[in-house]
Structure formats: C-alpha cells, structure tokens
Amino acid sequence: MASNVHSLSARRTAGKSAAMMPPSPPPENLELDGLDRLLGAIYEGPMESPPWQNASQLLRERLGAAHVTLMLRPPSQDGSGAMINTGPTQQQHVDSYESHFFAADPFVRLPEGEVFSAEELIGPQWLQSQYYREFLQPVGVRHLLGADIYTREGIECRLRVTRGPEALPFDAGDKSLLRRVLPHFKRAIQLHARLDFLECERALFAGTVNRMLLGMISFDQNGQLLETNQEARRILAERDGIWLSGNNLCIDSSQESRDFQRMLRQALSGGTHPRAGSEPELVEAIAVSRPSGRAKLGILVRAIPLGPWSESKQRPAVAVFLRDPEANAAQPSQELVRRLFGLTRMEAQLALLLTEGLTLDEAAEKMNVRRNTARTHLRSIFCKTGVTRQTMLVRLLLNSVLSLG
Structure with a gap:
C-alpha cells in the first residue's frame, strides 16, 4: 500500500513538473527563428569587420556547407578582389584564385535573383573543366551553388556555397533559402556601399584637418x-x-x-x-x-x-x-610648388623659404647664392605668379592648396 501511494505521488509530481514546463515550439517557429537570426546578421553585416562574417557563418550552418564565400569585389586583371570566406580556407588558395584562377572561372555573371548549381549552368562537362580539376577538386570542393548580386551603383557581388565530395548535392530547399535571402543581401550591400562612401569622405576630411x-x-x-x-x-x-x-x-x-x-x-x-x-x-x-x-x-x-x-x-x-600658433607645418614639396606655379627648382626653394618668414637675404644665405641671384629668382617668381610684392607672394602660397598636399 505504501508503495502504491509513493508511486501515485511520484506520478502527480511528474505531472505537475510537466505542466510547469513551457510547450515546445512547433517546427515552423524554429525555422522562422533561424531565418530571423540570419536576416538580422545580414543587416548587421555592414558594421562588422570583415563584413558579413556572422551572416556567412549562419548561412553555412543552415546549408550544411563546407564554405560560404561572398565576393564583394571580384578579382580582375586590374586588381585583387575583396572576399569574405567562412569555412576552412588557406590564404594560398585565396591568393591563387585572385592571381590566376579567377580568369578560368566559368561560374560568373549569373542572372540576378537566380540560384544555380554548376551542373545546371554548365552541364556535365563542369567536372572536366580546368577550373574544377585544378582549383576546386584539390581543395575538396565537389558541389557548388551560386548567385550574383548587382546594384544600380555598379556593384557586382558573388555569393558562392560549396560542399565536399562526401556530402549530398544541394537540393531545391537549399536553393529556395539562398534565393530568399538574396534581396536582403543586396539591400545590406547597398547600405555598406553608402557607409563606405561616408567613411572615405570622413577620412579624407580628417586627414585634411590634420595637415x-x-x-x-x-x-x-x-x-x-x-x-x-x-x-x-x-x-x-x-x-x-x-x-x-x-x-x-x-x-x-x-x-x-x-x-x-x-x-x-x-x-x-x-x-x-x-x-x-x-x-x-x-x-x-x-x-x-x-x-x-x-x-x-x-x-x-x-x-x-x-x-x-x-x-x-x-x-x-x-x-x-x-x-597652436607655434606649430610647424610640414613643408610642402618643391615639386608640388613647381607644378602649381610653373617655377624652376631654385625658384620653388626660394618661394618656400619666404613663406617660412625668412627675408630675401636670409633665404639667399640658406640657398648659398648671392643676393642679386636671389632677387633675379624673385622677379621671375613675381612674373609667373602675377604678384608684385613679397607679402603678396607669401599670402598667395599660404592660401593655395599647398597646405593640403
């Protein structure tokens, strides 16, 4: 009897504990939560360094991928690219793509908004291509999924997802997920471009203020x-x-x-x-x-x-x-003065010495020339700059773009 009472009490306690536990979320809620995290990471990507590292990692996990690569600036003959890689990647492989294999990559200029596997786009001969055999296969890539993003500002980005030879090919669900996030990546990339423009402008102005x-x-x-x-x-x-x-x-x-x-x-x-x-x-x-x-x-x-x-x-x-009125500004280069006012090397040197507050005699002594020679150079400077007095020359130089050089 005591055993039955104890068993009944245990069942009641277990029932109460179960009633107190929150119900498990339905599978579709888990799916929405994961998508919400991914979209949030995409829009937070422009503020990361490197950008979209977290979003690329989340996408890699959701797709069971070996690598996710976002090429913000594809490499070309004119310069190296800007790539964000997640997954095991060696720098030598990135370097080899940027220096050589980008030119052999047939998986480029995809129609916007569409997602393709390499076989869908190129056909069975994909596995016989030089790019696959010499670049992808040696680094353990078998399956490739990609999409391209274009903006009205002229930006072209490439999103590439890979799996190894032991993994299953990408299916319709994988392509659907990638297609769903593409518009969000595009908007986030446009935001990144705007922030990058503002940062470049800020750095330019900050450098000018410092100079x-x-x-x-x-x-x-x-x-x-x-x-x-x-x-x-x-x-x-x-x-x-x-x-x-x-x-x-x-x-x-x-x-x-x-x-x-x-x-x-x-x-x-x-x-x-x-x-x-x-x-x-x-x-x-x-x-x-x-x-x-x-x-x-x-x-x-x-x-x-x-x-x-x-x-x-x-x-x-x-x-x-x-x-600080006593701060010494960096002396502009003589070459800059020569180009700006069409002066000779000696004339440019004399002009810069005069802007430092030296008299003509002091400048002639520092240049190791006679006063008459310095005066001849000064007359030539006046003729080329259109001024008639030494004070006007100094004012012209100080108010020119020389201080920004």
Whole structure:
C-alpha cells in the first residue's frame, strides 16, 4: 500500500513538473527563428569587420556547407578582389584564385535573383573543366551553388556555397533559402556601399584637418568626449595650459576654464543647438594661456546642427577646435610648388623659404647664392605668379592648396 501511494505521488509530481514546463515550439517557429537570426546578421553585416562574417557563418550552418564565400569585389586583371570566406580556407588558395584562377572561372555573371548549381549552368562537362580539376577538386570542393548580386551603383557581388565530395548535392530547399535571402543581401550591400562612401569622405576630411594643424575634439549631447584627432592629441599631451583628465577638458587658468565651460554648456544647450538649415550654429572662441610662455592657444567652440532625422544622443553635438600658433607645418614639396606655379627648382626653394618668414637675404644665405641671384629668382617668381610684392607672394602660397598636399 505504501508503495502504491509513493508511486501515485511520484506520478502527480511528474505531472505537475510537466505542466510547469513551457510547450515546445512547433517546427515552423524554429525555422522562422533561424531565418530571423540570419536576416538580422545580414543587416548587421555592414558594421562588422570583415563584413558579413556572422551572416556567412549562419548561412553555412543552415546549408550544411563546407564554405560560404561572398565576393564583394571580384578579382580582375586590374586588381585583387575583396572576399569574405567562412569555412576552412588557406590564404594560398585565396591568393591563387585572385592571381590566376579567377580568369578560368566559368561560374560568373549569373542572372540576378537566380540560384544555380554548376551542373545546371554548365552541364556535365563542369567536372572536366580546368577550373574544377585544378582549383576546386584539390581543395575538396565537389558541389557548388551560386548567385550574383548587382546594384544600380555598379556593384557586382558573388555569393558562392560549396560542399565536399562526401556530402549530398544541394537540393531545391537549399536553393529556395539562398534565393530568399538574396534581396536582403543586396539591400545590406547597398547600405555598406553608402557607409563606405561616408567613411572615405570622413577620412579624407580628417586627414585634411590634420595637415592644416587644426586640433579637433568632439562631444556628444551629454557632454561626453567622443573623439580627438592627431593634432589635438599632440597639443593635449604637452599639458601646457590645457590637457585631458578622463573625459574632461581641463584648463590651467581658472578664469579661462570657467569661460570655456560656459561656452561648452551654451553650445550643448537645446536653445542654441539648432537643426540643420535653421538659424546659424553657435560659434565662440577663447585664447588659453600657456605656462611655458609660448603664444596662447586658440580655441573655437562650434555647435554642430542636428540633422532633420537625428535621434542619437551619442552623435557629435559640439566640436572644439584647437590651434597652436607655434606649430610647424610640414613643408610642402618643391615639386608640388613647381607644378602649381610653373617655377624652376631654385625658384620653388626660394618661394618656400619666404613663406617660412625668412627675408630675401636670409633665404639667399640658406640657398648659398648671392643676393642679386636671389632677387633675379624673385622677379621671375613675381612674373609667373602675377604678384608684385613679397607679402603678396607669401599670402598667395599660404592660401593655395599647398597646405593640403
């Protein structure tokens, strides 16, 4: 009797435990969850480095593939490609494709939106092709599935999936999955191209600002420091009147520090932080003393207008520009001066020395020429540049594109 009671109690306990467990999701929900993860990884791909590594791995797992390769830029006679590979791949195989086998690859320029196996596209002779026998077979590839993506910006990408000789061929379900994700890859690739364009533009402008010896510090809407450029880091590292303590910009002089903090708060405040295209953004400036006795640093605070759809509080809201009047800019090359103004080598050397603040006599001495010779060169420079005075020449050179070279 006691045994029966114990058995009944155990069954009741097991029944309660089973009732407390969540029901297993139906198979179609598992399928949707997996597809949702894959699509999410595709749209997160442009922010990865290398891009789409996670999405390619998920696609490889779902298709039971040996490799998934996304060629963002197929190799050509003009240069190497840009390929994202998942699966066991040796660099020597990638190099051999980019240097040689790409030209023998018959599996290219596929109709957009369609997915093909190599046999479907080329026929039984595929296995007798040079490309298969000399490149794919030695690396253990038997089955190949592919699709190409084209955009209106002229981008051509190739998506290739492989299986080894021991695996089954790709079936209709595999092709259906690849066909389903192609439009999402295309949109994500277009986003990547746009982000790449903006990053190239940002790098170009950042390099130009550095060459102009202009330090820049950006803050978000909460006053948190976001970024400093090379020249700003150089100035701050000297700790001569101004430096960084954590995320705080510190200034030696109490009064100058209070003035700067007031300017920063005002630029960050909502009332003086306009939307793009509205009122002009706030701009204020201050000179910061340096205990070393060197010339004061110039600081300019500029509010950055919000875009019409801006929402992130971690975007740059204020830019602080630093200028060291005693910084020595890199000397432009004489060749650049010669090409820009049509000068001879000696004329270009003299022009650059004058922009450094040297007098004609000092420049002649440094060039190891007589003063009359230097004067002759100067008259020739005036004739070629269209100026009539030395100060005008210096202004012309300083305001030219030489500082951007």
